[in-house]
Amino acid sequence: MTRDYSQLFPGSTPTTPPNPLRALGWQSFFASQLDADEMTETPPVRVTEVHRSGLRARGAAGDVQLPPDADVTVGDWLLYDAETPGRSRRLERKSLIQRRAPGRETRMQLIAANLDTVFITTSCNADFNVARLERYVALAFEADVTPVIVLTKADLEDPAPYVEQAEAISARVPVIALDARADDVQAALAPWAKPGQTVGFLGSSGVGKTTLTNALAGTEAATQDIREDDAKGRHTTRHRELYITGTGPVVLDTPGMRELQLADVSAGLSTLFADIEELATTCKFRDCAHETEPGCAVRAAIEAGDLDPERLMRWRKLAAEEELNAATVHEKRDKARATAKMYRRVQSEKKNRR
Numbered sequence: 001m002t003r004d005y006s007q008l009f010p011g012s013t014p015t016t017p018p019n020p021l022r023a024l025g026w027q028s029f030f031a032s033q034l035d036a037d038e039m040t041e042t043p044p045v046r047v048t049e050v051h052r053s054g055l056r057a058r059g060a061a062g063d064v065q066l067p068p069d070a071d072v073t074v075g076d077w078l079l080y081d082a083e084t085p086g087r088s089r090r091l092e093r094k095s096l097i098q099r100r101a102p103g104r105e106t107r108m109q110l111i112a113a114n115l116d117t118v119f120i121t122t123s124c125n126a127d128f129n130v131a132r133l134e135r136y137v138a139l140a141f142e143a144d145v146t147p148v149i150v151l152t153k154a155d156l157e158d159p160a161p162y163v164e165q166a167e168a169i170s171a172r173v174p175v176i177a178l179d180a181r182a183d184d185v186q187a188a189l190a191p192w193a194k195p196g197q198t199v200g201f202l203g204s205s206g207v208g209k210t211t212l213t214n215a216l217a218g219t220e221a222a223t224q225d226i227r228e229d230d231a232k233g234r235h236t237t238r239h240r241e242l243y244i245t246g247t248g249p250v251v252l253d254t255p256g257m258r259e260l261q262l263a264d265v266s267a268g269l270s271t272l273f274a275d276i277e278e279l280a281t282t283c284k285f286r287d288c289a290h291e292t293e294p295g296c297a298v299r300a301a302i303e304a305g306d307l308d309p310e311r312l313m314r315w316r317k318l319a320a321e322e323e324l325n326a327a328t329v330h331e332k333r334d335k336a337r338a339t340a341k342m343y344r345r346v347q348s349e350k351k352n353r354r
């Protein structure tokens with residue numbers, strides 16, 4: 001059987017019924033990475049779940065399973081090789097959210113691939129914290145995901161002062177205030193939550209991420225929970241990590257996103273604090289610490305009221321933190337290598353002694 005895949009390529013006119021791949025978040029960026037033959041022989045599937053035992057993915061023809069692969073994460077697109085699923089080719093990513101692996105592992109842990117927009121969520125109350133929002137924004141920039149700040153619980157408190165502070169974070173980051181339980185959530189998020197787009201939520205516990213996910217994914221979110229028996233025959237409820245709404249965006253909701261911390265975000269910090277870094281290049285001294293040095297452009301901007309001193313402080317803190325984080329990742333890796341080397345030496349010495 002030959003399928004007509006011409007409609008999946010950019011520039012073609014959409015046909016009805018809606019393209020099933022588009023409902024999964026398929027975009028011309030991915031289509032441009034393969035030709036019509038590959039499209040037929042190895043149809044694209046999107047990874048919906050990652051488990052130790054393997055991957056689950058969904059494509060035009062339904063759900064498939066693949067062997068585990070450390071270089072694949074939720075949201076990835078694979079060209080499914082039905083004969084040898086392990087050989088399925090991963091398409092180049094549009095974006096990638098990753099973090100330092102917790103505990104003793106030294107590698108980066110992949111959290112989510114191919115998100116278009118991340119809704120950085122906080123509430124108009126004590127949860128609101130500019131420094132934390134900046135971290136999330138830097139992380140989004142680092143991952144090549146568009147950040148949008150969403151302020152929930154606007155029905156409980158006057159959102160105006162929160163909106164004002166959030167808008168000061170970056171001219172490149174839109175800010176929206178809403179009641180997450182209201183009917184107009186879909187409309188408010190519509191500019192980013194269009195069909196074919198993939199979105200996710202970041203933020204502390206209790207700020208309304210689940211409420212917003214349900215608003216976008218509708219009843220789908222609830223009905224996509226899967227009941228299954230675990231190894232011991234107990235019933236367990238498993239959440240899908242990718243909600244496919246059919247008519248709206250794809251909503252990515254992995255446990256990893258909820259536990260996310262600041263990872264390597266040096267590039268993201270440079271984007272967020274581009275103004276300060278730009279100013280710093282005009283300081284008289286190259287290694288200016290922007291403290292008491294003469295000819296410091298950064299201090300001059302503060303004195304002129306053009307730069308918020310608090311913002312400078314937060315930039316310093318984040319930059320220092322980032323330096324420390326990056327160092328520990330590298331140090332850990334060096335240490336692990338040294339240990340492995342020593343182990344091999346001991347083993348070979350043992351062998352030689354025999």
Ligand SMILES: Nc1nc2c(ncn2[C@@H]2O[C@H](COP(=O)(O)OP(=O)(O)OP(=O)(O)O)[C@@H](O)[C@H]2O)c(=O)[nH]1
Nearest residue numbers: 152153154178179180181205206207208209210211
């Ligand atoms: N009044 C009001 N209540 C809200 C709003 N957003 C969320 N809530 C309520 O706050 C509580 C927590 O919302 P959730 O959506 O579960 O928050 P969450 O971010 O998913 O929390 P975790 O699942 O712990 O990560 C629920 O009782 C919501 O109904 C809002 O905008 N206004």
Ligand SMILES: [Zn+2]
Nearest residue numbers: 283288290296
């Ligand atoms: Zn300076």
